[in-house]
Every structure is written in structure tokens, then in C-alpha cells.
Amino acid sequence: MHKKHKVFIVEDHQLFREGLKSMLNSRGDIEIVGDAEDGLDAIRKIRQVKPEMVLLDLSIPKISGISVMKEIKRDLPEIKILALTIHESDQYVLEAFDAGVNGYCIKDASRKELMVAIDSVLQGKSYISPGISDQVIEGYLDSKKTLKEESDWDTVTQREREVLKLLAEGYSNKEIAGFLHISVKTVEKHRSNLISKLDLHNVAQLTTFAIQKGLVEAKIM
Incomplete structure (x- = not known):
């Protein structure tokens, strides 16, 4: 029997969180080892259970998803993080990758795309939703600068x-x-x-x- 991938979910909307759990449990090769509704609780629990991968919403209460990434990547750099978010702007994408995210998937993605994103990250590859990849590439080719004037x-x-x-x-x-x-x-x-x-x-x-x-x-x- 193959060892299951241990996944932790950080999402403050209960309906979406429960939907993710149901979807991933149906795969058979993933075990949901915990979940959290806010950033502080997420950091505490992730340090305890040490999952293989974290599915992380960027807009969560108390501590932002970006801050959670930085904390986790500093303490447990081997944990893979897939951002699940509504934010498509280059600012969010570049901040996430600068913080150490392994994949970036928009929430309105299809089930098939989400599974591709999860598998890519579990295999040690990077993933970016197709609709935003051009923005990110352009940003990094331009010395990873944000595409706005300094404010x-x-x-x-x-x-x-x-x-x-x-x-x-x-x-x-x-x-x-x-x-x-x-x-x-x-x-x-x-x-x-x-x-x-x-x-x-x-x-x-x-x-x-x-x-x-x-x-x-x-x-x-």
C-alpha cells in the first residue's frame, strides 16, 4: 500500500474548506491531517503535524497567508505550499513566490486544474494558474520588480x-x-x-x- 500524502488546509470559509476535504479524500492517496481558519492557528497546527503540503488561502483572518508562508518556510522549508486564492494581480503572485510558495492556483479553477496543481507541487514542481503565468514571467524577467511605482x-x-x-x-x-x-x-x-x-x-x-x-x-x- 502506497503511503498517503499528508495535506493541511488553511481556509476561513467553511463551505469551501469542507468541499476541499471531500474532494481530496476521494482521491485515496491523500490524507487530510488538519485544517485552520486563521493564520495564527495555522502556524501553530502546521508546526505540530508537519504535513507534506499545505493548501493555503492568502486572505485569512489574523495573520495573512503571505506571513504564514514566511513563518513555515523559515521553520520547515521542506513543506510544500500551494496558494489557493482569488487574487490574480502580479503583486500577490510575486509576493507569494518571494515568500517561498511552490504553486499558485486561482480559486475558480476547475477540479481538473486543481488536481494538476496539487500533483505538480507534490512532485516538487512549481505551478502557476495559466491565466496569470504571463504576468509572473514578465515580472521576473523584469528583475522581479512590482509593476507599479514605489509608494x-x-x-x-x-x-x-x-x-x-x-x-x-x-x-x-x-x-x-x-x-x-x-x-x-x-x-x-x-x-x-x-x-x-x-x-x-x-x-x-x-x-x-x-x-x-x-x-x-x-x-x-
Whole structure:
């Protein structure tokens, strides 16, 4: 009997997550060893179970998919990561590959395409959804630069982006400090840096900016 591939799923939408589980369990050669709805929980669980591959949504609560990638690739570089996302822009694609992702698949892909993406990554190959591959190639041939002028956003560090995401999700400085294992004073410093760098003056403006950047989803009233 062949050894099953151990796969972990990170996806905050329950219906999509359960659909992935059902689809992959039907293959017979994959074992779902865990799942998570947010980035912090994902990092903790992945470190425990050490799967062969992670299917990772980029837009998840608390800590972004990009941050999860960086943490996992730093601690467990052998784990393969396939991004499953709605984001097709070159900015997201290039950031993901710079963070160490092994494959990038758009969520509206067919079942057949998703299986090809999964098999490619499991075999140690890279995968990029056909609709965006030209953008990525062009970006890398152009010295991996982003295809936009440098802006204030480019000066924001990865940790500041994590703090911005959590602020936009409505967490207090104390809660953010607990999530990121830093002091409240450090959170306040990051918040001050964000306000200064982005020329924004309150949490409402920071939240609007975070939504525009795709860090959080706008809440439907």
C-alpha cells in the first residue's frame, strides 16, 4: 500500500474548506491531517503535524497567508505550499513566490486544474494558474520588480502589515500583542509607524486602507 500524502488546509470559509476535504479524500492517496481558519492557528497546527503540503488561502483572518508562508518556510522549508486564492494581480503572485510558495492556483479553477496543481507541487514542481503565468514571467524577467511605482505602502514592514491587518479586524492593542507575542508598547510603536508612513490618522482610515490592499474583506452590513 502506497503511503498517503499528508495535506493541511488553511481556509476561513467553511463551505469551501469542507468541499476541499471531500474532494481530496476521494482521491485515496491523500490524507487530510488538519485544517485552520486563521493564520495564527495555522502556524501553530502546521508546526505540530508537519504535513507534506499545505493548501493555503492568502486572505485569512489574523495573520495573512503571505506571513504564514514566511513563518513555515523559515521553520520547515521542506513543506510544500500551494496558494489557493482569488487574487490574480502580479503583486500577490510575486509576493507569494518571494515568500517561498511552490504553486499558485486561482480559486475558480476547475477540479481538473486543481488536481494538476496539487500533483505538480507534490512532485516538487512549481505551478502557476495559466491565466496569470504571463504576468509572473514578465515580472521576473523584469528583475522581479512590482509593476507599479514605489509608494508609501512599499515602506511598510511585514510586521507592520500584520499589525495593520489585526487593527482592521477590530482587535485591541493588548489582543494584538498576545497574538504576535510582542509587548503592547511595541504594538503602539508599529501603529504609530503606520499612521506616519501612510499619512492616515485613525483606525477607521487604517481599516479602509487595509480593505483597499486586500488585507481584510469589507464587512457587508
